[in-house]
Amino acid sequence: MTNLKSFMSRQEMLGLLVVAAVLFVVMPLAMDIFRLNLFGKYLTYAFVAIGLVLCWGKGGILSLGQGVFFGLGGYCMAMYLKLEASTPEATAIQSTPGIPDFMDWNQITALPWFWQPFNSLTFTIVAIIAVPALFAFIIGTAMFKRRVGGVYFAIITQAIAAILTILIIGQQGYTGGVNGITDLRTLKGWDIRTDEAKYILYYVNGGLLIAVLLLSQIVLKSKLGRLLVAVRDQEDRVRFSGYDVSNIKIFVFCFAAVLSAIGGAMFTLQVGFMSPSFVGIVPSIEMVIFCAVGGRLSIFGAVYGTLLVNWAKTTFSETFPELWLFGLGALFIAVVLVFPNGLSGLYRSYLAPIVDRFIVPKGRKAEPDKSTPAAPFGADTTAKPAE
Amino acid sequence: MFADYTWTELGSIFAMQGFAGLILFSVFVLMALGLAIIFGQMGVINMAHGEFMILGAYVTYLCSNFVEAYAPSFFGVYFFFAMILAFVAAGSLGALVEWSLIRHLYKRPLDTLLATWGLSLILQQAYRSIFGAREVGVTLPNWLLGSVPLTDIIEIPINGIFVMVLTFFIAIGVYFILFRSRMGMQTRAVVQNRVMAGAVGINTEKVDRHTFALGCGIAGIAGSAFTMIGSTGPTAGQLYIVDTFLIVVFGGAASLLGTIASSFAISQAQSTMEFFLSGSMAKVLTLLTVVGILMLRPQGLFSLKIRR
Numbered sequence: 223m224t225n226l227k228s229f230m231s232r233q234e235m236l237g238l239l240v241v242a243a244v245l246f247v248v249m250p251l252a253m254d255i256f257r258l259n260l261f262g263k264y265l266t267y268a269f270v271a272i273g274l275v276l277c278w279g280k281g282g283i284l285s286l287g288q289g290v291f292f293g294l295g296g297y298c299m300a301m302y303l304k305l306e307a308s309t310p311e312a313t314a315i316q317s318t319p320g321i322p323d324f325m326d327w328n329q330i331t332a333l334p335w336f337w338q339p340f341n342s343l344t345f346t347i348v349a350i351i352a353v354p355a356l357f358a359f360i361i362g363t364a365m366f367k368r369r370v371g372g373v374y375f376a377i378i379t380q381a382i383a384a385i386l387t388i389l390i391i392g393q394q395g396y397t398g399g400v401n402g403i404t405d406l407r408t409l410k411g412w413d414i415r416t417d418e419a420k421y422i423l424y425y426v427n428g429g430l431l432i433a434v435l436l437l438s439q440i441v442l443k444s445k446l447g448r449l450l451v452a453v454r455d456q457e458d459r460v461r462f463s464g465y466d467v468s469n470i471k472i473f474v475f476c477f478a479a480v481l482s483a484i485g486g487a488m489f490t491l492q493v494g495f496m497s498p499s500f501v502g503i504v505p506s507i508e509m510v511i512f513c514a515v516g517g518r519l520s521i522f523g524a525v526y527g528t529l530l531v532n533w534a535k536t537t538f539s540e541t542f543p544e545l546w547l548f549g550l551g552a553l554f555i556a557v558v559l560v561f562p563n564g565l566s567g568l569y570r571s572y573l574a575p576i577v578d579r580f581i582v583p584k585g586r587k588a589e590p591d592k593s594t595p596a597a598p599f600g601a602d603t604t605a606k607p608a609e
Numbered sequence: 610m611f612a613d614y615t616w617t618e619l620g621s622i623f624a625m626q627g628f629a630g631l632i633l634f635s636v637f638v639l640m641a642l643g644l645a646i647i648f649g650q651m652g653v654i655n656m657a658h659g660e661f662m663i664l665g666a667y668v669t670y671l672c673s674n675f676v677e678a679y680a681p682s683f684f685g686v687y688f689f690f691a692m693i694l695a696f697v698a699a700g701s702l703g704a705l706v707e708w709s710l711i712r713h714l715y716k717r718p719l720d721t722l723l724a725t726w727g728l729s730l731i732l733q734q735a736y737r738s739i740f741g742a743r744e745v746g747v748t749l750p751n752w753l754l755g756s757v758p759l760t761d762i763i764e765i766p767i768n769g770i771f772v773m774v775l776t777f778f779i780a781i782g783v784y785f786i787l788f789r790s791r792m793g794m795q796t797r798a799v800v801q802n803r804v805m806a807g808a809v810g811i812n813t814e815k816v817d818r819h820t821f822a823l824g825c826g827i828a829g830i831a832g833s834a835f836t837m838i839g840s841t842g843p844t845a846g847q848l849y850i851v852d853t854f855l856i857v858v859f860g861g862a863a864s865l866l867g868t869i870a871s872s873f874a875i876s877q878a879q880s881t882m883e884f885f886l887s888g889s890m891a892k893v894l895t896l897l898t899v900v901g902i903l904m905l906r907p908q909g910l911f912s913l914k915i916r917r
Contacts, residue, residue, distance in 0.1 A: 284719045364904035373654055373718050374907060377854045378900055384851045385896045392889030503851060507726055514723065547734035554727025558720045559713060 229443050232581045233574065237522040238435060245428040255417045262424040262492045264532035265431055267292075269485025271513040271524035272438055273478030278510070279518030280442065281474045282454030283371065287361075287379030288482050288509050290386050291354040293501030295483025297390075297397075298353060300496035301337060302346040303406035303414075323405070328395030337396075343410060350487045351480055358479035359472060366468035366475075371457075380503055387502035402497025406490070414491060427488045431525070434481055438521050441477065450474055482509075511550075514557045517566025526565055622884055630880030632769045632838060635776040637872035639831030640849055641856045642783050645868040647824035648857055650787075650800050651817065653711055654722040657729035658853065659846020661825045664702060664732070665695035665832025666841040667740060673747040673836075685750045692833045699829025704822040711821060712814065729847070736843035744842035753837065768837045775834055783827065784865060796820045852896075859899050860910050867911030875899060 230238070249261055270288050278284045310320040318331045325333075339345045361382065365375055390397045398404070406414070413419060441447050449470050452460045461467050490496045499505065508531075516527020531553070538546040561567055614622065640662060647655045655661075672691035676684055706728065714721045749768060756766040787793035798806040799816045807813045835841070856875055860867030875895055882891035903909070 278719075284722070286722075361904075365907070368904070368907050370904075370907040373652075373722070374858060374903075376654075376719065376722060377858055378903060381851055381855050381896055381900055385893055385900070388889050388896075389893050392887060392893065503847075507723075510723065544734070544738060547730045547737075551727040551729070551731035551734070554730065555710065555724050558717075558724040558727075559710070562720070 230439060233578070234439065234522075236577070236581060237520075238432070238439075241435065241522055241525055242428075242432055245431065246425070250421075250424070255420055258424055259420045259492060260536065261529065261533075262420070262427050263489060264529050265427055265525070266485040266489040266492065267509060267512055267532065268431060268525045268528040269434060269488070270482040270509045271516060271528045272434060272521050273481035274510060274513035275516075275518060275521050275524045276438055276441065276450070276481075277474050277478040278513065279520075280447065280454065281450045281471060283471055283475060284376045284510070285379045285475065285478065286376045286503070286506050286510065287383040288478065289501045289503075289506035290379075290383050291358065291479040291482035292486040292489070292505075292509070293386065293390075293496070293498070294354045294357065295350045295486030296490045296496040296500065297403065297486075298340070298346055298350045298483075299487040299490040300403040300406060301340040302343060303409060303490065304403050305337065305341055306409070307405060307407045322398070322403070324398045324401070324403075325395055330395045334396055350483050354479040354483035355476045358476040362472035362475040363468075366471040369468070371471075380506070383501065383503050383506045387498045390498040390501065398497075400498060402495055402499075404495040404497075406494050409491070415494060420492065423488075423492050427492065430484060430488065434484065435521055435525075438481075441474075442521070446470065446473065508550075511554055511557065515553065515564050517564030517569075519563065520566030523564055523566030523569070530565070623881065626881045626884045627877065628765060628769070630877040631773060633880055634873050634876035635769075635772045636831070636835060636838070636849075637852065637856055637876050638776050638780060638869055639834055640828065640853045641860075641868045641872055642780060642865070643824040643827035643831065644853050644857050645860075645865055646783070646787070646827070647821060648854070649863050649865075649868070650796060651715075651820055651824075652718055652800075653715070653821070654718055654725065654854075655824070656722055656726040656850060657706075657732060657846075658825075658828055659848070659850040660729045660732035660736075661699045661703060661828035661846075662832035662835065662849070663736060663841060663843070663846040664699050665829030666836045666845070667736065667745075667832075668695040668698045668829070669833040669836045670740075670745050670747050670841060677748060685752060688750065688753075688833075688837075692830055695829040695833040696826040697829075699832070700822040700826030703825025704818050706825075707818045707821040712817065715817070729850075733843050733847070740843070742843060744840040744845070746840040747836045749837060772834050772837055779827065779830060780865075780869065786823070787865065792816075792819065855896065855899050855903075858909055859903060861908060864909075864911040867909055871899075871910055 245265070250258060253261065270292055273291075274285070274288060304322045308320060308322045313319045313321070313323065313326070316323065316326040318326055321330065321333050322337075340349070361379070365371075365378065370378070390402075391400045393399075408414060414423065442450075449460060449465060453467055453470055457467055460470075486496075486500070489500070512528040512531050513524050514527070515531050516525065517523035534549070535546065538549055557564060563570070640658070643661070644655065644658050647653050647658070669688070669691040672687055672694060676687040680687075710724055710728065711721060714724060753768045753771055756764040757770075758764050785793075787796065795806070795811050795816050796819075798809075798811060799813045799820075803813055806816075832841070835845075839845075852875070856871050857868055859875070860869070860871035878898070879891050879895045882894060886894070
């Protein structure tokens, strides 16, 4: 553990510990199983938000198609669970027993070839990682090798989200159409609908989230992470220094895609269904706002941002359904105009100086966050001069 | 898929779908023209563009109701007034939005995307609160109803022809404003080199505001025309926004001719395929082709050769 300090500052370690405490202690104690399951669902979006911090906040690549990867991961999981739920005994009343119910309703008599491998759990877990990664690799290679970036990348990823949604809805017989894949029951014979299973899944989800946070931290602190920030701020200089900019971008895009897919798979497990309404343009943009509210530069902030926005969405749309869209719209505008660094920016300006007094040893000043960008993101008030 | 039809049938199908595609083409061009000005010329990603269009549609709807109730004798020509009102309403809202929101964000294009998305949510909910969630339609004057029979199978609806003629004139108008007027010259100067344009005495902030308002106003006219061929709901704008952005990008962001050419290609492809495949597959194939071509040729169909 000699290089722990270079891997994580005290502030970041504190951030991780607080996230872990909130996930594993505070929330299970404060909430009943229904609310906990709901927050578990929100936490699956946090995977996407962390991916967006790396991709958009640090790398400057805004993808409006993260819902695509969330959906791919979720659908892979759902296909496996659906096949397990559609045993010939359970579906004996269908005209073709042994295939998912929606296929039977759409006059399909045999399992399509791309459903076949999802009988195996091992294949499913590999597919949850590999399919989105491959898809992101193809998109990323095609775009970044031709130096397409910024606005154009955002629009094209958005179009891809639109295409996938239309495709899923249109191909009812193979995908379950607009209802999605529903009525999922067991994982390897283990009932995922009981309260006990929900607790376990919540903790598995939380554990994965912590693992993903650590992994992202490793990426950010590595040379690659520093290059990523450099690419965002001065792409040409990095290129002139002899690095292949496109490979860095492709990597981070694939990484974010895999994170989203893990979130999607956990979503399916906890909620018990997957539908195209989590794939399209609107959810994809909402995922960006989770990240923006948390602070686009902070992986810990992304977790809180996701929880806050989703909690607000549930509360407001339960009590004042009319007001929620106004609120969400105002949030989009405010997060861009008024506090571009989100929750983590507020934390750094007001709370961090107080916290630092306790955790930073005397005689040493806190390291300024080198990854804070220059002018366009607004001035960072905490950046103290380095020693 | 062609084998089931005879040649004459195929000819009629293509003619019929081609005409349906022309109406779609007109809607695309009207929407894309405004966006080509805002996105292509100014570089602002206006995700609320569809909502400006819907504003025009609702203004037309209000006009239609008003004229029907209080001045039935003008009913035949109310549409022209409605269009002007739609332009003014959408344009003024555009100017307001530019002043309060967009002008702070010219250097952060990705942030305009988020902010205008927020704006679009607010506008959608506002429409829903004011006009209700149900779709509304306008009553067309008599001379716009009916259709012209061309052959036994092919019939051309008159409102479709009207929309196409309208599109033609608006496209010409936009061309003149951008390339033959003083305002257009200033706009292009500001777009190409903001600092130099300011140095020779152009009020760049004013030009920005007018350009943005013009783009929004054209979206308003598009919405007005849209009411003649379909009904309007609070979320109708969102359905078109991705297509419209793809059209502008596909055509080459800074080229008006490119925008028109890509609208034509996309609308015809979609409309022709719709007859043979299901509507959703036609759309998937069209969009996939466009995205595929954009990956191979990111600068779009028509790209300007400017040294930057």
